[in-house]
Amino acid sequence: MAAVSLSVSTVQPLGDRVFVKVSAAEEKTAGGIFLPDNAKEKPQVGEIAAIGPGKRNDDGSRQDPEVKIGDKVLYSKYAGTDIKLGSEEYVLLSEKDILAIVQ
Amino acid sequence: MAAVSLSVSTVQPLGDRVFVKVSAAEEKTAGGIFLPDNAKEKPQVGEIAAIGPGKRNDDGSRQDPEVKIGDKVLYSKYAGTDIKLGSEEYVLLSEKDILAIVQ
Amino acid sequence: MAAVSLSVSTVQPLGDRVFVKVSAAEEKTAGGIFLPDNAKEKPQVGEIAAIGPGKRNDDGSRQDPEVKIGDKVLYSKYAGTDIKLGSEEYVLLSEKDILAIVQ
Amino acid sequence: MAAVSLSVSTVQPLGDRVFVKVSAAEEKTAGGIFLPDNAKEKPQVGEIAAIGPGKRNDDGSRQDPEVKIGDKVLYSKYAGTDIKLGSEEYVLLSEKDILAIVQ
Amino acid sequence: MAAVSLSVSTVQPLGDRVFVKVSAAEEKTAGGIFLPDNAKEKPQVGEIAAIGPGKRNDDGSRQDPEVKIGDKVLYSKYAGTDIKLGSEEYVLLSEKDILAIVQ
Amino acid sequence: MAAVSLSVSTVQPLGDRVFVKVSAAEEKTAGGIFLPDNAKEKPQVGEIAAIGPGKRNDDGSRQDPEVKIGDKVLYSKYAGTDIKLGSEEYVLLSEKDILAIVQ
Amino acid sequence: MAAVSLSVSTVQPLGDRVFVKVSAAEEKTAGGIFLPDNAKEKPQVGEIAAIGPGKRNDDGSRQDPEVKIGDKVLYSKYAGTDIKLGSEEYVLLSEKDILAIVQ
Structure with missing residues (x-):
């Protein structure tokens, strides 16, 4: 079998x-979201x-x-x-794990 | 990609x-709610x-x-x-986690 | 923001x-309910x-x-x-956590 | 507030x-139910x-x-x-926790 | 209150x-069911x-x-x-816990 | 009570x-299914x-x-x-625990 | 009973x-998917x-x-x-465990 070519x-x-491109860390603070220290790694x-059919x-x-x-x-x-x-970096999520649209 | 500008x-x-602005600690006691010592950090x-579509x-x-x-x-x-x-400080909650309207 | 005035x-x-005013401990035994020693703190x-819309x-x-x-x-x-x-003292309960009306 | 008078x-x-009056231990063996030693405390x-509305x-x-x-x-x-x-002694039970009527 | 007479x-x-009379151990092997050693106590x-209304x-x-x-x-x-x-010996079971009729 | 005769x-x-006759271990590899070492005991x-009414x-x-x-x-x-x-050897299974028909 | 012949x-x-043929490890990186080190073994x-009836x-x-x-x-x-x-190597999966089609 030939190699699987993925992009x-x-x-x-x-x-x-849904298929989500993870934003780099700098971007997250540049625009204004500062995550509290004790929860720094939670919201992303x-x-x-890309989006599934629903x-x-x-x-x-x-x-x-x-x-x-x-x-x-x-x-x-x-x-x-x-x-x-x-x-x-990407992440495959269920839509219910998305908390909010931010823009 | 440009930085994400969030407000x-x-x-x-x-x-x-729902998107909730957390009230400062002073406010919570000024108006009358005194939380019992053993549960001081529970209700907020x-x-x-901001509110989602439901x-x-x-x-x-x-x-x-x-x-x-x-x-x-x-x-x-x-x-x-x-x-x-x-x-x-803000918090993103499911509406079912809201216990009561207080005003 | 002004302080939140709560009553x-x-x-x-x-x-x-439902929003329930907790009865003082004396009241609970005056009228006749004696809780067994091994379960003294369970029923209240x-x-x-105040009552939610249901x-x-x-x-x-x-x-x-x-x-x-x-x-x-x-x-x-x-x-x-x-x-x-x-x-x-008050408590915010789901109605399903109420066991019985006692009067 | 006056004391809550309960009966x-x-x-x-x-x-x-349902509100159930617990039968005394003697009664349970007089009529014939002998509970096996390893499960002595399970069925009651x-x-x-008194009965709720259902x-x-x-x-x-x-x-x-x-x-x-x-x-x-x-x-x-x-x-x-x-x-x-x-x-x-009494017990407040959900009807689904009643296993059988015995008389 | 008089003793509860149960039969x-x-x-x-x-x-x-359902209310099930437990068969004695001898009966279970006489007819042909041999339980594997590592599961000897599982099926009964x-x-x-007696049967509930369903x-x-x-x-x-x-x-x-x-x-x-x-x-x-x-x-x-x-x-x-x-x-x-x-x-x-008897046992009170939910019908869904019965695996099979064997005769 | 007479012994229960089971077959x-x-x-x-x-x-x-469903009631399933377990295939002997030789049969499982003769036809081609080789279970990986780390999961040797999982699929059977x-x-x-015999089949229940559904x-x-x-x-x-x-x-x-x-x-x-x-x-x-x-x-x-x-x-x-x-x-x-x-x-x-036999096993009593829920149909949902059957993964595939293999012949 | 004759041996079960499986293919x-x-x-x-x-x-x-669904019945899925596992792709060899080389294939997975050839086409472009690089799994992060801390999650290297998660997506496959x-x-x-073969597909069940649904x-x-x-x-x-x-x-x-x-x-x-x-x-x-x-x-x-x-x-x-x-x-x-x-x-x-093959794997039998529920369709809900498939995250995405990649080609």
């Missing part, structure tokens, strides 16, 4: 999952890179996602699965 | 979440700064939030995610 | 929560001071509370959030 | 709860003293209780909340 | 519960002595029990509540 | 349970010997089982209850 | 399960080899799977049951 554009999340800022309801229909590609979001650092593509 | 007005909570007073029902409709911007609320100190904007 | 009349519980007597059903309607202001109730001491207003 | 007739259980015999269904209606006042019942000793009224 | 015929299980053989559905109707009085059944030894009537 | 044909599983091969839906109807008598199946070794009939 | 084509997953790449809804209908045979997928390494067929 941002080839990642298609399933269900209610990122940008939506959570499936019991009747088979889907819920429209509340975020769109390009949205800057706050999410819990401990949620989801970390993935590195080249030198960039 | 209170740019935080838009998702789902049933804050003011609603909890989504199974049929896709949303429940109207029970609070509005400006409400003073009691919530459990251990709930939600702490965020600092400049010198002010 | 019993300003506490409005949310959802299925109080009086309903638990929200899935269709958005609300369930009528089973208690009313002034009811004397038994509840589990370990349930809810303790609050002190001046020298009086 | 059996003033206890009105909420929801699916009592008599229904479990509320999702549509607001209530389920009729399966027991009635005066029924002798078997229940798990570890369920519910113990209460002593004078020299008599 | 098999006076035990009426509630809900989806018994005979249905599990209540959300709409208040009941599910017909899958077993009837006299059925020999396999159940998990660790399920339910043990009761001794005279020299005989 | 494969007398075991009738309840609900969504067996043959369906899982009951909330409305009282039943779901058709996905397996039939004679199917070779993979299941988790840690699921269900082990039973020995003569020299043969 | 990829004979594995038919049940319910919402594989290829869908998750059964409460009304007996089934949800269409979101993946198809041949899809390259990311899944959590700790999910599912590992199986070795000859020299190849």
